[in-house]
Amino acid sequence: PLASPEHFALWFDLTLLAGLEDKACTLLNAKRGLSSDYAAQIFCALRGEDWEDAAFLFDTADALGLLSNTERRLLLAFLDPEYAEDAPSLAPPRDISPLEFRLYEAVGNALPTASLPVAFAVTDLRELAGWKAQLEAAERLVRNGALSANVLLGLYTERKPSASGGVWERARAVQRLEAALEDGTPDVLSAALVAVHDELAEYGLTPLLAEIYVPELVGATLTPEGELLRFHLTLLSADYEVARPTADMQSMFLASLAAGAPEGAAALSDPLAVAIEDGFSTAVASAALRALLDEGKLGEAILFASKQMTSGLGGDLSALKSGIAGLRQMGLEDVVRRASLQMMLMKRQF
Numbered sequence: 001p002l003a004s005p006e007h008f009a010l011w012f013d014l015t016l017l018a019g020l021e022d023k024a025c026t027l028l029n030a031k032r033g034l035s036s037d038y039a040a041q042i043f044c045a046l047r048g049e050d051w052e053d054a055a056f057l058f059d060t061a062d063a064l065g066l067l068s069n070t071e072r073r074l075l076l077a078f079l080d081p082e083y084a085e086d087a088p089s090l091a092p093p094r095d096i097s098p099l100e101f102r103l104y105e106a107v108g109n110a111l112p113t114a115s116l117p118v119a120f121a122v123t124d125l126r127e128l129a130g131w132k133a134q135l136e137a138a139e140r141l142v143r144n145g146a147l148s149a150n151v152l153l154g155l156y157t158e159r160k161p162s163a164s165g166g167v168w169e170r171a172r173a174v175q176r177l178e179a180a181l182e183d184g185t186p187d188v189l190s191a192a193l194v195a196v197h198d199e200l201a202e203y204g205l206t207p208l209l210a211e212i213y214v215p216e217l218v219g220a221t222l223t224p225e226g227e228l229l230r231f232h233l234t235l236l237s238a239d240y241e242v243a244r245p246t247a248d249m250q251s252m253f254l255a256s257l258a259a260g261a262p263e264g265a266a267a268l269s270d271p272l273a274v275a276i277e278d279g280f281s282t283a284v285a286s287a288a289l290r291a292l293l294d295e296g297k298l299g300e301a302i303l304f305a306s307k308q309m310t311s312g313l314g315g316d317l318s319a320l321k322s323g324i325a326g327l328r329q330m331g332l333e334d335v336v337r338r339a340s341l342q343m344m345l346m347k348r349q350f
Contacts, residue, residue, distance in 0.1 A: 190226025279324030
């Protein structure tokens with residue numbers, strides 16, 4: 001599967017991000033033809049401690065002008081420690097590559113990942129990163145659906161927070177909820193649940209709370225506040241259809257939405273709820289979306305309808321109705337229900 005340069009280039013980038021570059025470099029050093037990227041060849045020759053070959057490749061690529069200015073300076077610093085000591089610090093390029101990112105690390109100028117695209121956060125999950133960096137990277141990846149919530153839970157509970165504020169408070173709140181689940185009274189458990197929700201919701205991690213703790217809360221006795229929060233979290237979980245509502249009008253509307261037949265939106269005086277109800281009942285897909293469906297362009301139609309639903313959060317309720325109707329027409333009922341519930345709940349962070 002890695003026989004073509006295109007496949008190898010993608011795999012090489014992934015190994016760089018995952019900290020497994022030695023595996024890719026061993027393959028590239030043995031079969032140089034897998035990549036025409038001189039920077040990658042030089043980097044791998046250096047990782048294989050073949051300094052003479054790396055220097056020859058560098059001189060060749062430099063003479064032919066095949067290296068970017070950033071690659072040239074970073075590789076030269078990797079080749080020549082004296083140059084690295086005397087050279088001024090390099091500002092990272094706007095569109096940094098995984099190889100350039102690794103080269104900054106190799107020359108002793110590792111870059112923080114917080115301001116880089118989310119893919120780079122994976123590098124902070126390695127053991128050589130500190131606990132705080134691992135936590136922040138895992139939170140970022142979970143928010144983007146790129147990491148299992150259980151990995152973040154394991155990091156949250158790995159050790160006791162030694163400071164306060166930010167990620168430390170989120171870890172501390174999770175640990176308190178874990179303790180309350182073991183032996184907490186209804187008051188203690190409910191208070192811990194509300195507290196951890198307040199911490200995680202502010203950082204966009206409510207879905208993690210739902211995924212991990214809804215099963216843990218089944219059968220637990222909670223205060224009215226805790227019971228309402230459990231209902232909302234259940235609606236955000238895979239078990240949304242069995243969520244038991246409280247008696248207020250919003251809860252009844254949310255329960256009907258979970259069942260796929262939303263009703264009662266008018267009583268809430270909420271335009272978003274009304275648009276969602278209309279999308280499930282009378283609205284039809286837009287002409288542009290219908291055209292894609294008529295042409296058999298199912299993939300494009302799904303993306304278009306999903307974008308329409310997202311537009312609803314920005315106030316385009318007509319697009320929202322069309323997106324709901326279109327996705328349901330394509331048989332994506334579960335997706336529509338869960339997305340609509342998230343829009344209702346996550347927008348408010350209840």
